[in-house]
Amino acid sequence: MGLPKEFIDRMLLKEMYTCHFCGFTSRKYQEVVVRNGQEWHLDNVKAACVFCAQGFTIDWVANMRSGVLLHLPKISQNELNHLLKVIYVFRISQGDHANKARDILDLLMKSREQAKKLLSSDDPYELAKRLRIPLSEYSSKKLKETLSEIRLLPLDRRIIKEADLEFNQFPQILAYWRSKDGPLRGGVNRFSHEQLDVYIDRLKDKKK
Numbered sequence: 001m002g003l004p005k006e007f008i009d010r011m012l013l014k015e016m017y018t019c020h021f022c023g024f025t026s027r028k029y030q031e032v033v034v035r036n037g038q039e040w041h042l043d044n045v046k047a048a049c050v051f052c053a054q055g056f057t058i059d060w061v062a063n064m065r066s067g068v069l070l071h072l073p074k075i076s077q078n079e080l081n082h083l084l085k086v087i088y089v090f091r092i093s094q095g096d097h098a099n100k101a102r103d104i105l106d107l108l109m110k111s112r113e114q115a116k117k118l119l120s121s122d123d124p125y126e127l128a129k130r131l132r133i134p135l136s137e138y139s140s141k142k143l144k145e146t147l148s149e150i151r152l153l154p155l156d157r158r159i160i161k162e163a164d165l166e167f168n169q170f171p172q173i174l175a176y177w178r179s180k181d182g183p184l185r186g187g188v189n190r191f192s193h194e195q196l197d198v199y200i201d202r203l204k205d206k207k208k
Contacts, residue, residue, distance in 0.1 A: 003045075008032045015047035022082040024049045026183045029173045033057075050173060051081035051154040058152070062125030066158045066170075069122040071114035073149040074202050083199065084154050086191050088174055089184045100196040107203040108153055118146050 011032045018025040031053040035044040054061045055077060061067045072080065083104075090101035112122040119127060135143065158170040177184040 003032055003034070011045055012047055018047060019049040019052050020046035021048055021052040022078040024052075024082060024085060024183065026177065027181070028176050049081065049085070050158070051084060052078065054154065055081075055152055058124050058128045058131075061152065062123070062128060063161075064157075064159045066155050067124055067152045068112055068155065069115040069119065069124060069127060070108060070111035070151045070153050071118060071149055072108070072111050072151040072153075074205075075151065077151050080151050081154060085177065085184065088156050089178055090191070090196075092174075096193060097191075097196065100193065100200065104196065104199055104203065107200065111151075111203075112153075115150060119150070124152065 008031075012030055016025065017027050017030050019030065026049065029050055031048050031050060033046055033048045033053050033056045035046065035056070048056070054064070054066060075083070087101045087104055090097040091105065092098070093101075115122045119130075121127070130143075156170050156174070157168055158173070159166055160169045176182045179185060
């Protein structure tokens, strides 16, 4: 059962439209997620950005074609979700920020290959199917260890179905984030070249 819109609106207002997981604040395109399956337990109901929210509904990720799996122990899921918002804004800008954003995306995409080796696929749908299969205690422990280094990379795609139509919602979301009323309207100025260089170095360094 889904949460009533009135309840969602109240929760987002209470949480000041701030994602509980990565700290991203946005007046639009934020969601409410329920942890541990206890729908009306308020401690389990949290505000989440669209990137963090999809980690709780991996089946929907497959339907929306909005993510792929990476082997990325160097960066936490919450940090990755926060970074990708900025990267997608930079990528459609001009200058050195755009070039570095593309470099970071290229490095991230290379991490898909190791995820394929570990899980036989980088497709969230295949992982969702695997998680529904009963496992022995040993196999469950090994899978948990593997998944501790797996991340869900949010893509610049979010396929939404309305009636018989499908459309990619992400350009609308990105346009709002970059708008004069959006949370990333000054994102390029707030995120320095040095910060992007740090991420490039972390992703290139296999030892960290």
